[in-house]
Amino acid sequence: MSDNVKAIFSGDRCLSCTACMAACPVMAAIKDYRGPKLVAPAHGRLHFSQEDIEESLNYCSNCKSCDRACPSGVAISTMIMLQRAEYYKRNSHIRAEDMLAHTERMANTVRSMPFGVTLANIGMTLGQSLGVFSAMGITDKRNLPAYAEMSFKDKFPTIAQESSEKKVVLFTGCYINDNEPQIGEAFIKVMQANGYEVLIDREFKCCGSPLVANGFLDEARQHADNNVARILEWKEQGIPVVTPCTSCSLMLKEEYYELFDDEDMRRAGENVFDAFEFLEVLQQMDEFNYDLNDLNQKLLYHVPCHLKSQAIGLPAADILELIGGVTVKTANAGCCGMSGNYGFQKDKYDIAMKIGAKLFERVNKKDFDQVISDCHTCRIQIEHGTKIKPVHPIEILAQAYQFD
Amino acid sequence: MIDSDVIVIGGGLAGLMAACVAVRRKEKVTVLTFGSGSLPLASGAIDFYNSKFPETAIKNLPVGHPYYRIGLPAIKDSINFLKDVTARANLPYTGDLSFQIPIVTAVGTLKYSTLIPESMDASLLGDVKKIFVVGIRGIKDFYPRMLVDNLKKYFSNADFNPVTFDLNLLGGRDINCMDAAQMIADNDELFINELKGLNATPEDAIIIPPVLGTTDNSTRVTVKTQLHAALIETTCLPPAPTGVRLQRALTKYLEDNGARIYKNANVFGGVVEENRITGVVTKNSVREKFYPARKFILATGGFYGGGIVMREFDKPHEPIFDLPVKYIVGEENWSNPKLFADKPQGFAATGIFVDSKMRPIDSDGQPLFENLHVIGANIGGKDFIHEKSLGGIAISSAYKAATI
Ligand code: SF4
Ligand code: SF4
Numbered sequence: 001m002s003d004n005v006k007a008i009f010s011g012d013r014c015l016s017c018t019a020c021m022a023a024c025p026v027m028a029a030i031k032d033y034r035g036p037k038l039v040a041p042a043h044g045r046l047h048f049s050q051e052d053i054e055e056s057l058n059y060c061s062n063c064k065s066c067d068r069a070c071p072s073g074v075a076i077s078t079m080i081m082l083q084r085a086e087y088y089k090r091n092s093h094i095r096a097e098d099m100l101a102h103t104e105r106m107a108n109t110v111r112s113m114p115f116g117v118t119l120a121n122i123g124m125t126l127g128q129s130l131g132v133f134s135a136m137g138i139t140d141k142r143n144l145p146a147y148a149e150m151s152f153k154d155k156f157p158t159i160a161q162e163s164s165e166k167k168v169v170l171f172t173g174c175y176i177n178d179n180e181p182q183i184g185e186a187f188i189k190v191m192q193a194n195g196y197e198v199l200i201d202r203e204f205k206c207c208g209s210p211l212v213a214n215g216f217l218d219e220a221r222q223h224a225d226n227n228v229a230r231i232l233e234w235k236e237q238g239i240p241v242v243t244p245c246t247s248c249s250l251m252l253k254e255e256y257y258e259l260f261d262d263e264d265m266r267r268a269g270e271n272v273f274d275a276f277e278f279l280e281v282l283q284q285m286d287e288f289n290y291d292l293n294d295l296n297q298k299l300l301y302h303v304p305c306h307l308k309s310q311a312i313g314l315p316a317a318d319i320l321e322l323i324g325g326v327t328v329k330t331a332n333a334g335c336c337g338m339s340g341n342y343g344f345q346k347d348k349y350d351i352a353m354k355i356g357a358k359l360f361e362r363v364n365k366k367d368f369d370q371v372i373s374d375c376h377t378c379r380i381q382i383e384h385g386t387k388i389k390p391v392h393p394i395e396i397l398a399q400a401y402q403f404d
Numbered sequence: 405m406i407d408s409d410v411i412v413i414g415g416g417l418a419g420l421m422a423a424c425v426a427v428r429r430k431e432k433v434t435v436l437t438f439g440s441g442s443l444p445l446a447s448g449a450i451d452f453y454n455s456k457f458p459e460t461a462i463k464n465l466p467v468g469h470p471y472y473r474i475g476l477p478a479i480k481d482s483i484n485f486l487k488d489v490t491a492r493a494n495l496p497y498t499g500d501l502s503f504q505i506p507i508v509t510a511v512g513t514l515k516y517s518t519l520i521p522e523s524m525d526a527s528l529l530g531d532v533k534k535i536f537v538v539g540i541r542g543i544k545d546f547y548p549r550m551l552v553d554n555l556k557k558y559f560s561n562a563d564f565n566p567v568t569f570d571l572n573l574l575g576g577r578d579i580n581c582m583d584a585a586q587m588i589a590d591n592d593e594l595f596i597n598e599l600k601g602l603n604a605t606p607e608d609a610i611i612i613p614p615v616l617g618t619t620d621n622s623t624r625v626t627v628k629t630q631l632h633a634a635l636i637e638t639t640c641l642p643p644a645p646t647g648v649r650l651q652r653a654l655t656k657y658l659e660d661n662g663a664r665i666y667k668n669a670n671v672f673g674g675v676v677e678e679n680r681i682t683g684v685v686t687k688n689s690v691r692e693k694f695y696p697a698r699k700f701i702l703a704t705g706g707f708y709g710g711g712i713v714m715r716e717f718d719k720p721h722e723p724i725f726d727l728p729v730k731y732i733v734g735e736e737n738w739s740n741p742k743l744f745a746d747k748p749q750g751f752a753a754t755g756i757f758v759d760s761k762m763r764p765i766d767s768d769g770q771p772l773f774e775n776l777h778v779i780g781a782n783i784g785g786k787d788f789i790h791e792k793s794l795g796g797i798a799i800s801s802a803y804k805a806a807t808i
Contacts, residue, residue, distance in 0.1 A: 311686060
């Protein structure tokens, strides 16, 4: 561990005010977790120089609610992730962690086999019923997300686009690429309607968010270096990198820099935008296309934690409200509990469901036409907890630009 | 891009209150917060003035005092408004300016306040026969015997009975009142059974730490219907469920009524056109964002909340709009050796001076900006520790600024 990581020293700013504890959803759900204040600023600084690690830090879901509550800007969750990586230097991973952290590797393996996707999707149902996943430490109480027949990147060349001087690179992230490519297509529709041509970059790797959360920090660093070099190359050409996945954008924009403290990472972050954040920039430059169909929909918006942490407001809500007849209400029900692959882990499933209960209750009021959320794991959790399938806000905007 | 009628900077008691008042006036409100604000650390009781008869005391304050500028009608309206909003959120508050209500502290002393959660009202303790003081095994910092020893000094005629319940909260981390409140809200059965076991009569009272849930009064209602005696919550060390409940009640009102709350929003400057503010600028790790509005309310918490900072000694500074901060010159006046002593603090009187519309003024008493209002602990000219007026100034200045 390099000791010039600023995050560790941010612990010195802690006032011991306990605001982070009041905000931590995992603490509220179980009493085994000793919580952000104790794990990060209090023990964290010591543990980088000592052998013992506060084991309960493995309960942290990396939702970052603590960071947002802290009045002193302590990089609490990042300190916890750094310590988790230390922990795994001395302790081996269980298979679930390995599998869930390597979403990209899994998908690539599956796609390289004949009938791989079909078999994998059957395999996942089968694996579940045979108890294979459970033995690995993955919960059998929810389905693993199914793979799409064709990945977004493979489909991309067949998607017709008007070429344009104005270009953006779409960072798909693993989930849009492998599981919900229609979100990537919706993104292209929206950007085309706004006069942009969308490029992709096949050299991008998974942003690394699941690796960090599961303590594979060295590997995450390799991904970071690869992606940062690519982003800087696009930056030189004046082409922004945009992503509809809020965990990817948070990672690329600020977590790389916070975790690894490399100036290139900060510079790269300046060239990365959340999809709706980018559309809002277009509004500010008077380049936004306001020619939208009326949709007449009441939307309930579950705001992902990793969007809140970016401090960009709620651009998706504000832009969708430009559509005739659309109202957006925020769910105001806190964290969904899923936190990436946290809720897939067998020993975390109940915690995730307990945290999500408030959101499920809100959604079950059914006083809306659709639920929207930018984060796929939030969407998976909402569907699992309520049987109501949410969509990504960009899919709604794409509908509004659809004139046939 | 969002166009707000009102932007409130700060999410403590003053900021949330101002936002609620503006929302009631059907204005489009955006709240920009950094950190979770003062409420999770506060008792939720709102002190107005350190006097048996706050109304009389406030009426006699000199011209320069913030209360004088706010004016009695707005002060009274603010109390009614807060009672109304909290009642709607099922968190009834009680009290008015004409008298003070006793509440029991975590060590068993009495303190007096003006506007308090109904659950803390200890007025009837003088009339009861038997007082049970209930501790919960596992909660530190709440010792029934110590409370009894102290309470005896006030209520020498009552028959005291200290007891400790075992609610199976041991195991896992050390728990605090927030934890217990959460666990009891999740499952109140055991707690209710233990309380019933006291066989308390309508002539008795039961004093408990603040553990009746973390959102509203619903747990208290369930518990109370099964008891004959009065049930009184004390204050506690932070994080405090009673403060968190008030924060949640105000936040819920805001979100239900379409206000936007943007977290992690690090506001670092304003954009000025002649004598008006046209917008504020936030900065995250990679870029800035401009938020335009018609009116701005600065509720950044004074010295305690970071709204006034002191980089150089004797030069207190308001970092967003660079407003003039008046302070008591001379080091010897800066801090009373006993911070909570009975003497006014030079330090605490430091702040931004405002006119009767809560607009910051220059040395001639003229408003600096037409549409900027400064509220809560940012306001100078008072010593809120000595006066015990922090909460009262917060909500009444918020009410005044928001209704201008
Ligand atoms: S990141 Fe989330 S789960 Fe982890 S300590 Fe912070 S609030 Fe708790
Ligand atoms: S919120 Fe920040 S300052 Fe307060 S205890 Fe937690 S880390 Fe420390």
